[in-house]
Amino acid sequence: MIQMKDIVREGHPALRKKAVEVEFPLTDKTREISEELLQYLINSHDPDIADKYNLRAGIGLAAPQIDVSKRIFALHITEIEGEPLSFVAINPKIVSHSVEQTYLSSGEGCLSVDRDIKGFVPRYKRITISAYDLEGKSFKKRLKGLAAIAFQHELDHLNGVMFYDHINKNDPFQEIPNAVPFD
Numbered sequence: 799m800i801q802m803k804d805i806v807r808e809g810h811p812a813l814r815k816k817a818v819e820v821e822f823p824l825t826d827k828t829r830e831i832s833e834e835l836l837q838y839l840i841n842s843h844d845p846d847i848a849d850k851y852n853l854r855a856g857i858g859l860a861a862p863q864i865d866v867s868k869r870i871f872a873l874h875i876t877e878i879e880g881e882p883l884s885f886v887a888i889n890p891k892i893v894s895h896s897v898e899q900t901y902l903s904s905g906e907g908c909l910s911v912d913r914d915i916k917g918f919v920p921r922y923k924r925i926t927i928s929a930y931d932l933e934g935k936s937f938k939k940r941l942k943g944l945a946a947i948a949f950q951h952e953l954d955h956l957n958g959v960m961f962y963d964h965i966n967k968n969d970p971f972q973e974i975p976n977a978v979p980f981d
């Protein structure tokens with residue numbers, strides 16, 4: 799199982815590399831890595847497991863964060879309105895997005911960043927994404943709110959981008975044009 803010791807931190811080159819596309823059918827190793835990314839998120843929200851293994855709660859986890867430079871990440875968001883979102887995305891893409899932007903009013907964090915970095919991180923408010931599942935079946939989803947923000951945070955990891963790269967250096971809390979905050 800993935801534990802905090804397996805999650806690389808800022809300064810590790812894997813976080814600044816562009817991850818490579820995955821071929822299908824998945825090798826057993828790639829399939830196992832994909833399943834472990836999602837399992838980490840599920841475990842991190844289980845009080846007993848999270849406590850026992852000292853896991854930091856996460857709603858997303860990307861393969862580069864465990865030093866695997868492949869275009870794979872998992873999302874597991876259960877406390878949003880509507881049905882819970884829990885899936886592995888392989889070779890994910892944003893196929894279209896709203897003009898409107900949004901941002902987490904509390905700013906963003908990252909399991910690979912052991913410090914608090916303040917400031918608004920502009921994200922598209924609504925996105926249409928496409929990706930492949932573990933069987934190589936392509937799927938599309940329309941995401942908004944926290945799910946959209948999380949998807950963009952994870953996709954950044956596949957491109958070697960960290961959330962704080964988006965924060966305005968001169969004015970971290972600068973008003974983001976046509977943005978509605980997500981609280």
Ligand SMILES: O=CN(O)C[C@@H](CC1CCCC1)C(=O)N1NCCC[C@H]1C(=O)Nc1ccccn1
Pocket residue numbers: 855856857858859860863906907908909910944947948949951952955
């Ligand atoms: O790349 C993946 N990561 O680095 C794990 C990150 C991904 C999220 C950061 C912002 C959007 C996606 C993560 O889940 N966190 N970051 C560290 C703090 C805890 C946790 C978090 O933000 N939780 C959360 C946020 C809003 C509502 C509920 N829970």
Ligand code: NI
Pocket residue numbers: 907908909910951955
């Ligand atoms: Ni992150």
